[in-house]
Structure formats: structure tokens, C-alpha cells
Amino acid sequence: MATQGRRPAGRAGKGSPVRRNRAAPAQRFPPPKPPKKTAKVVFDRPTDAPEEPRSFRLGVIPGATPGKWIDAWKQRMPNVPLELVPIDVADQRSALDDVDAALVRLPLTDDAIHVIALYDETPVVIASRESHLLAADELTIADLAGEIVITLSDDPLGPVEIPGALAPRFAAMPVADAVATAAAGTGILIVPLSLARLHRRKDADHRPLADGPLSTVALAWRREHTTADVDTFVGIVRGRTSNSSR
Structure with missing residues (x-):
């Protein structure tokens, strides 16, 4: 027989507080530690040996x-x-x-x-501005008969056979001296074109030697x-x- 004043177990009466399960407090974790820095291995890069100064x-x-x-x-x-x-x-x-x-x-x-x-290089004849040879636009070996052909101490063409040419009475000389001698009207000389340009003078000029030896x-x-x-x-x-x- 039920006893008055007692409520059935497991049921809450009207106005009775209802118990609720409280949520478990959130767990707090420490911030993650940064990763440990590992030493970076640097390998020596092979280098070329420096070039020795040279010219x-x-x-x-x-x-x-x-x-x-x-x-x-x-x-x-x-x-x-x-x-x-x-x-x-x-x-x-x-x-x-x-x-x-x-x-x-x-x-x-x-x-x-x-x-x-x-x-x-084309050979040319260098002569004085007053020389009759300069009247022609081009010369041949035959045109040089009777002329004094100056010999050079450093001859870039070697000996050139000129029938009827006269041998000079002075010794062989460097090109610069020979050009000055030709400018004075004492003879002519035969050189490659580049040397005539290198030693150009106002009192001398040159003409191509059509059948002369090339250099x-x-x-x-x-x-x-x-x-x-x-x-x-x-x-x-x-x-x-x-x-x-x-």
C-alpha cells in the first residue's frame, strides 16, 4: 500500500527542480611548441681555380x-x-x-x-710628285726601265726583277727613309699598298704596279x-x- 507523502521514485513532481547534467569543462592544452630548428648542412661548393693573369x-x-x-x-x-x-x-x-x-x-x-x-696586297710604285711615272693611272714593270729602284733593308716583297732598272749607289734602307728618298726624286721603290698608305707624304705619291708580285x-x-x-x-x-x- 502506497504511503502518503512519498513520490514515486524516478519522477519529479510539479515544481520540483530538474537536475541537468553539466557539460564537462573544456580542457585547455598548452600552445604547440614550434618545431626545433635543425642545423642546415651546407656543403662546400667546388669552385674553379682562378685563372692566372696573362696577356x-x-x-x-x-x-x-x-x-x-x-x-x-x-x-x-x-x-x-x-x-x-x-x-x-x-x-x-x-x-x-x-x-x-x-x-x-x-x-x-x-x-x-x-x-x-x-x-x-697589291704592289705599288712610290715616286716623287714631280716624276713622269705618276702621269699614268697604272704602271707595269716595263715602265720602270731606266729608273733607280731603291732597295729596302726589310723588303716585304723580296727582290723584284726589273729589266733595264738601275741599281742605286747607296745602301739598302728602311721604308720610311726610302720613301723620303723617293720624294726627293732620287729613285723609286716598290712596296705593298698598305706601306704606301702608312708612309704617305705630300711630296710623294704611288701608282699600282699591275704585273708586280702580290704580298x-x-x-x-x-x-x-x-x-x-x-x-x-x-x-x-x-x-x-x-x-x-x-
């Missing part, structure tokens, strides 16, 4: 004009200065022992020398001394660009 020595015979090749060399090899070394035609073979390469005049026959022919200018160097710098200069002379293959 490129280019021998040049009188009258040669390597200007455009020198400009190209400066652009392609800015860290290797090019040094011009004047040489005489008579000594050009021995001069090759002291330079990297040289502009020479052929013939130059030596199996130890590598030669690349570049261009031919070939060439690049030469010792075969045993074919270095990377020599190959670079050869490429410049032959018109190869820095990206061209040989």
Missing part, C-alpha cells in the same frame, strides 16, 4: 691592320689584354718564338709553323703552342662568333 702577344708586321680583330678580342676576352708586338719581315720567323701568334708576310715555310693566309698577309703561330687563346684568336680572324663551333 695575348700578337706580332704585327708593318702595314698590317688588325684593328677589327683587336676590337673583337676585347669584347670576347675582356680579362686577357692583347699586346701588339711590332716585328720586321726579315725577322718574322724568329719573332714567332716570343709571341703567341703573328701577322706575317708570305712566304714563310717551316713545318713547325701553322699558317693561315688572310689576304693579298700575302697571313696569321702564323707555332704548332706546339696552339693554346686556347690562339684558337680563340683564329676563330675571330675567321669570323666565328663566340657561339660558333669549330
Whole structure:
């Protein structure tokens, strides 16, 4: 029998507070620690050994004009200065022992020398402005009969056979002195065109010698001394660009 004043278990009467389950308090975690910095391993990068200072020595015979090749060399090899070394035609073979390469005049026959022919020069006759020879636009060897032909101590053409020419009574002389002598009317001389331009004077002039010997200018160097710098200069002379293959 139910007892008065008691409520059935498990049921809440009207007006009785209802118990609710409280949510568990949020757990607080410490902020994450930043990752430990690991030491960065740096491997030594292999470096090329610095190049030793050097220059490129280019021998040049009188009258040669390597200007455009020198400009190209400066652009392609800015860290290797090019040094011009004047040489005489008579000594050009021995001069090759002291330079990297040289502009020479052929013939130059030596199996130890590598030669690349570049261009031919026309021979001209230099005479005084008062000479009758200058009345012609072009001369031949036959026109020089009876003339005193001055001999040169450093002759770029070698001996030229001129039938009827007169031998000078003075010794052979350098080109500059010979041009001055010809300007004075004491004789004539035969040289490549570039030398006539190099030693131009107001009191002398020149005319082409149609049947005279040509003078070939060439690049030469010792075969045993074919270095990377020599190959670079050869490429410049032959018109190869820095990206061209040989």
C-alpha cells in the first residue's frame, strides 16, 4: 500500500527542480611548441681555380691592320689584354718564338709553323710628285726601265726583277727613309699598298704596279703552342662568333 507523502521514485513532481547534467569543462592544452630548428648542412661548393693573369702577344708586321680583330678580342676576352708586338719581315720567323701568334708576310715555310693566309696586297710604285711615272693611272714593270729602284733593308716583297732598272749607289734602307728618298726624286721603290698608305707624304705619291708580285698577309703561330687563346684568336680572324663551333 502506497504511503502518503512519498513520490514515486524516478519522477519529479510539479515544481520540483530538474537536475541537468553539466557539460564537462573544456580542457585547455598548452600552445604547440614550434618545431626545433635543425642545423642546415651546407656543403662546400667546388669552385674553379682562378685563372692566372696573362696577356695575348700578337706580332704585327708593318702595314698590317688588325684593328677589327683587336676590337673583337676585347669584347670576347675582356680579362686577357692583347699586346701588339711590332716585328720586321726579315725577322718574322724568329719573332714567332716570343709571341703567341703573328701577322706575317708570305712566304714563310717551316713545318713547325701553322699558317693561315688572310689576304693579298697589291704592289705599288712610290715616286716623287714631280716624276713622269705618276702621269699614268697604272704602271707595269716595263715602265720602270731606266729608273733607280731603291732597295729596302726589310723588303716585304723580296727582290723584284726589273729589266733595264738601275741599281742605286747607296745602301739598302728602311721604308720610311726610302720613301723620303723617293720624294726627293732620287729613285723609286716598290712596296705593298698598305706601306704606301702608312708612309704617305705630300711630296710623294704611288701608282699600282699591275704585273708586280702580290704580298700575302697571313696569321702564323707555332704548332706546339696552339693554346686556347690562339684558337680563340683564329676563330675571330675567321669570323666565328663566340657561339660558333669549330
